[in-house]
Amino acid sequence: MRNLLISYAKAVCLTGLLLLAGCSDKDKDKAKQQPVPFTNQDRFGRYDSIGNLGGKPVSIPGGVVSTWVRYVGDPGDFDASRKARKYKRPPITYQLPIESFGFVYRLTDGAVLSRKEQTDIDYMHDNKTLIRIGQPFPWAHTIIYNIYSPKQPKTFNQWFNNILESSKESWDFEYSKQPNKVFGLTYYQANNGIDPSTNQPWTDNIAGKDLYIYRDANNNIKTLILCDIVGEIKHCHHDFIVNNFPIDVSITYNRVYLKLWQQSEKNIAAILDSWVVTNDGKLIKEQAGKV
Numbered sequence: 332m333r334n335l336l337i338s339y340a341k342a343v344c345l346t347g348l349l350l351l352a353g354c355s356d357k358d359k360d361k362a363k364q365q366p367v368p369f370t371n372q373d374r375f376g377r378y379d380s381i382g383n384l385g386g387k388p389v390s391i392p393g394g395v396v397s398t399w400v401r402y403v404g405d406p407g408d409f410d411a412s413r414k415a416r417k418y419k420r421p422p423i424t425y426q427l428p429i430e431s432f433g434f435v436y437r438l439t440d441g442a443v444l445s446r447k448e449q450t451d452i453d454y455m456h457d458n459k460t461l462i463r464i465g466q467p468f469p470w471a472h473t474i475i476y477n478i479y480s481p482k483q484p485k486t487f488n489q490w491f492n493n494i495l496e497s498s499k500e501s502w503d504f505e506y507s508k509q510p511n512k513v514f515g516l517t518y519y520q521a522n523n524g525i526d527p528s529t530n531q532p533w534t535d536n537i538a539g540k541d542l543y544i545y546r547d548a549n550n551n552i553k554t555l556i557l558c559d560i561v562g563e564i565k566h567c568h569h570d571f572i573v574n575n576f577p578i579d580v581s582i583t584y585n586r587v588y589l590k591l592w593q594q595s596e597k598n599i600a601a602i603l604d605s606w607v608v609t610n611d612g613k614l615i616k617e618q619a620g621k622v
Contacts, residue, residue, distance in 0.1 A: 368424050369612040373621050375447060380432070381425055381612065384477050385576025388425035389606045394445035395434045395620040397472070403428040403479055425612055428479040434620070438588045439469045441598035443620035450620075465563075471584035473599065478577045485577050486551040487570065491544060494557075502538045514590050516543035516556065543589075545571075554596070558586050573600045 370390070371379040377393030380400040391400065402423070406415035421427060435444035435454065444450045454470060461468050478485060498504055498521065506519040521539030523532055545554035553572045559565035565586040572579055573596075580599055588595075602619040609615065 371608075371612065371614060371618075379618075381423060382427050382429035383425060383479075384429050384475070384603070384606075385479070385573070385578045387576065387607045388610055388612065389429070389603075390425075390608045390612055390614070390618070391432065391606050392445060392618050392621040394447060394451075395443055397433045397435055397444070400432040401430045403430045403477070405430065425608070425610060429475075429477050430479075431474060431476050433472065433474045436471045436473045436582065436595070436599060436602070437469055438471055438584055438591050438595055441594075441602075443602055444470065445620040445622075448620075448622055467585040467587040469585075469588070471582040471588075471595070474581045475603070476579040476581065478572075478579055485572055485574075486553060487544070487555040487572075488552050491552050491555060494542065498538070504539055506542055513543060514592060516545055516554070516592070518543055521560070543592075554592070556589070556592065558589060569595075571596050573603060575600070576603065578603065 368381060370381060371392075373379075373392055373394055375394070379390040379392055380396055381388070381390050382400060382402060383389070402420060404418075405420060406412070406418050436442070437444070437450070437453075442450050442453075444454050457468060457470065460466075495506055498506055504521055504523045507522050509518040509520055512518060519542040521541070523539045539560065540557040541560055543554075543556040543558070544552050547553050553574070554570070556567050556569045558567040566583055567586050567589050568581070568583050569592060570579060570581045580596075582595065582599070605616045605619040607615060
């Protein structure tokens with residue numbers, strides 16, 4: 332009887348070991364199928380955010396991202412639905428499409444704000460001093476929207492038409508194209524009617540922003556800018572398409588810096604390009620925003 336129990340115990344132990352070995356092999360196979368991607372770090376040990384942007388693998392410095400990186404399929408920030416609570420994001424790799432993220436860009440020299448770096452000190456200084464005395468704030472809040480589907484438009488043609496139509500339907504005014512360009516941009520001015528006391532066009536309608544566009548060689552609108560005409564601080568909301576990714580960039584800045592629109596587009600395109608890496612995450616260029 333004792334020998335029988337010993338034999339049974341040995342059999343149980345052997346079965347357990349085989350099961351463990353089997354689980355270990357399965358885990359190894361699973362690990363081989365889903366390897367942890369190599370991720371770059373900065374000098375503070377912060378990991379880059381990775382993903383796919385405009386069909387290219389990117390590694391975005393951790394100190395640069397001003398909010399967080401959203402991936403295609405992520406539920407909305409305030410989505411409390413059951414479906415959102417159950418959502419499980421796929422493993423983050425250099426092939427997982429990014430939906431959007433934000434960073435802060437300095438218009439005067441093309442620098443990128445990075446936390447704990449000199450640009451962070453500069454930003455805080457400008458925020459405390461320039462705004463208080465009414466001087467133009469040289470920083471632009473920038474949001475990157477990934478154009479990840481062939482169905483997504485790569486021009487602002489429809490948006491431009493919608494602005495013209497909605498101004499008539501919702502605000503009872505029209506846009507009129509002006510004869511002269513402004514900083515190389517085609518300029519449309521809001522005609523808000525005539526003020527009988529001055530016999531001049533009304534300029535106090537906040538909906539009647541100045542509208543600027545830039546068309547490419549194929550007559551497609553690749554830059555669309557709306558600028559405030561009233562207010563103590565007038566802002567421009569500037570959208571443009573980066574063709575070689577493609578990506579939709581949206582930046583907001585003080586209207587004083589409208590004259591830098593073209594250089595800003597080139598600078599931001601170069602910043603994004605500096606974050607492109609190989610398929611396995613190896614750096615190709617010096618990353619903007621990382622020391």
